[in-house]
Amino acid sequence: MAQPTVLVVGAAGMQASGLLRGLHRSRIPMKVVGADRRPPTGELPDGFPPLRWEQVDILTEGDRLRDLCAEADVVVNCAGPYFLLGDAVLRAAIDAGTDYLDICDDADATEALLGLDAEVKAAGITALIGMGSAPGTTNILVRLALDNLPDGDAEVEINWVVDCHDMAGAVVPHFVHSFRTAIPGASTMPDWDELQPRTVVFPDPIGPQTVVTLSHPELFTLPRFTRVTRAHNRGGLIPVDHTMLGWLLARLPEHADRATDGMALSRLFDGFAARKTTHTRLGSGLVVDVRVGSEGYRYSSGATTTQEDATGVPAAAGVLVALDGKLPGPGAIAPELLSPADFFAALRLVSAGGGGLSVARTRDGGETEPARIRDLIAQSAAEHTTLQETR
Template sequence: MSKPTVVVLGAAGAQASGLLRGLGRSAAELRLICCDRAFPDGLVLDAGTQEVQRAQFDLLAEPEKLHQVLRGADLVVNCTGPYYTLGPVILDAAVAASTDYVDICDDADATELLLQRDDAAKAAGVTALIGMGSAPGTTNVLVRLALDSLPEGDASAAITWCVDATDMVGAVVPHFAHSFSTAIPGAGGSPAWEDFEPQRVAFPEPVGEQLVVTLSHPEVLTLPRFTRVTKATNKGGLIPEDFTHLGWVISRLPSGAERTKAMHTIFETARAEHADREPVGSGLIVDVQVGSEGIAFLAGGRTNQEDATGTPAAAGALIALQGHVAGPGVVSPEVLNPADFFSALRDVSAGGGGMTAYRTKNGEIVEHVRIRDLLTAQAATS
């Protein structure tokens, strides 16, 4: 039996490195075609014992090479960015090649464009799982798990996160600025600071209290589309909080050819000033409520965003290869069976996850509950 072929786009980037490490831990035997427009000298693509092949080309300048590599693949994992520029282009190519698709898209406006490809994907028999990273990605699955464990009725989901500024590299910088620019529909440009409703939130240690603001994120769009969530919110921020303010500032830079370069220059200058600071890590809170009943997931730890994003993407890739993603069509991670996701996650993870779950009543924690028990109860009722 031949090995499944997985094309990884943006393979030289940070998030793809986490994906490759995850796939390298899996017991599944894969053939990985790692594509990027350039591979820095000395770059090691760490995918364990998986078969790895490199392909260097510019997917925008050489679209015929993209189509050629996709035609022979079982799955393409798109780790390029920013998604508001590249996402629709690559999904269109996957649909044309009849190749299943996974990405880690975290731009809300790009998500809208990707969802518009649903009819085309169905017609081509293509299943596209979009936003399969940490947030979105793991967050969506956690909401689904909570909904499966809560009473019937309309639900709300509040997602709050923070990441360390040391993880702000490459396309993540313009993405963060873009999240301010598109956070408030109809506002145009980047609104005033107060419009983002800044607040301080206590995350589990070692992260502690951090500043978060309203940002655009795909979960706000996809949860009402694929679940009974009728209200979804997203707030996020960077550590230290000066970088959250900085994201708002660079989002207000005038448009033009030099805008992205200026964003990186400003961010790198600020990062250099904090070079001696010990990274704190990242925090996540997913709070789902139906009436007075709720389930909240809390996490805080030193996992970098390469692994926090790449590892669930690796799990999503395995689930897609196993044919366990509802399709064909364009779907988001909340359609996944949580048991399938956590099983695949164990297969690709290095361990050390710090997620804790609680039942809540009127927004207040009433008891600790194990994720394992929620999965068992979900399996019993499905």
């Protein structure tokens, strides 16, 4: 059987590096094609799979991008920010008839990409939108909890923090955009107090950190694809003054040319980078609460894992699920429609370990006893009716 081909768009970027290392770690034979506007010069470090590099501008070379998609079994779009670059890669995958996944973390872009569901179905493919850490792993954790909770409407609280050392490139304009779109329908930028800042205690080594209300794709997809009726997302940077910097930059007038605006925001954020020299990198943290009535589950993690691995490794797991023919579809879908058993089985193959994820049962918001991910997965796999079947 011929080896499958994976096309990674934006392969020279930071987030793609975690994906590529994850694919190589799996030891599954495959051909990897890296496409980028400016491919790297020289050899990649150890831990990366052999790549064939292709130079392509996704916004101006649509025909060439479509031809590259047609050569692949799966297209992975790591080119962001997604609110700026839009649906160019997905449309090329649709035209080529090739399955697609991305790590889109912009709520408005996620809504637009999922809005192409009819065209994706007509092409007979599946487009998995937002298969990173958050969104991505968070969605699947929520799905896993719902499979183990009683019937009824569910509520979700997602809290996360990222170290300021992980803020580079397209991540900066995305973060600023999350402030600009934090409160749906708002005609003005929210004041700091409107973002409802609060302290959340994350597992060691992260500890207590300040998070604020930010837009995120889970708030759109979870109510659409599951029985979640209320979802809230709060996030922030370590240390908190970098969170406040993102909010202040979001209050600047937005340039009419969004590409120019994004580059200017990155330069301004980097101008504050001297602060990093006095900050020792901690890592990232996540706390996800899922509740149905008084019962619930709480997932918690704290780790020194870099964001490129935290985002890229789940995406690599998504690629393995796609190559194994286990993506639900056809259609444009969110990660909560994946089988948790399939995802975590793939995650074990691509992960270097050290994520530090724990789970506990809760009652009325308080933890009652520890639980095990593998037990939740077993129960989830035993469900007779999947979310995809009832979609």
